[in-house]
Amino acid sequence: MHWIAIILIGIAANLDNLGIGLAYGIKRVKIPVLSNAVIALISMIVTYAAVTAGSVVINFISPDFANLIGSLLLCAIGIWTLLSSRFSKQGILGNPEVFDEDKNYIISIREAMTLGFVLSANCLAGGIALGANGISAIWTVISIGIFSFITVGAGVHFGTLLTKTFIGKHSTAISGWLLILIAIIEIVS
Template structure:
């Protein structure tokens, strides 16, 4: 089993969530445990769909080709992460109150569904690549959900303390480099 890959994919897919959690913490906006669970579940659902789609690819091409394509896709996603603005996540970090529709400084379960869907966007392509590599869907989903919950919780709890740290400032770049390293590791792992 690819335990190292599964753990690192969970971390890489959720480093942006740490930044988002920090942004909420700095603005003194709460993300209750139940709302955080909803965000993690959204990431898990998107990851499961993506891994399943990726594993379907194996049925039409050889396992070696699927592994190579999945690994290269992880590298491309990592490079895209480094070079792009990561969809609307920068907007969330600079204006976290966008998802607090009732303006009470608490992310409700309903608000968490929308936020979770936006935060799970990076799980989509990574999940497809993981599925194409033939890596366990269930353990990948559990890893993504666990690290989603932990990064949002730590980020929102630590708020202003971590925004000035290396991880807070460079979470997107760290995530991108991790994805590239996972892709390279998977190319040579089989």
């Protein structure tokens, strides 16, 4: 059952990345493969630190209680994501070139590092909750990295085509609902 959670958290944590990628694609700002890899790597590092911190919690409370707390935290993050969807990352979505400091319509590795830390915010709280649930740090990190790379790359590549789709318009809400679904799966299992 943890495999489902690992895959879903990889998707949920990166749906905003799809929206950001779409915004860059529409503005014709390119994110080269190496810059995209830097964004994914930063998300992986932040996730690993968060899952590890969450895993420490298990040492101080019972695994069942930690699982319940972690699941409730995921649910709360999902609800917060849904309620704050109007505000989260709106600045980047409305003006994605803000991270293109040299205004050359290409996100450099240095610019990708800053963008990576902003985009990895979703991974932080979710990673702590997953660590408290006892879910594998390594597989969670790999899932986050893979889906980060895919969603940013696909978003930039498909830009204007995907912006008009349901996923492009509602990526933050979908992310919130996925986090709530993961929490329910973890509570039930």
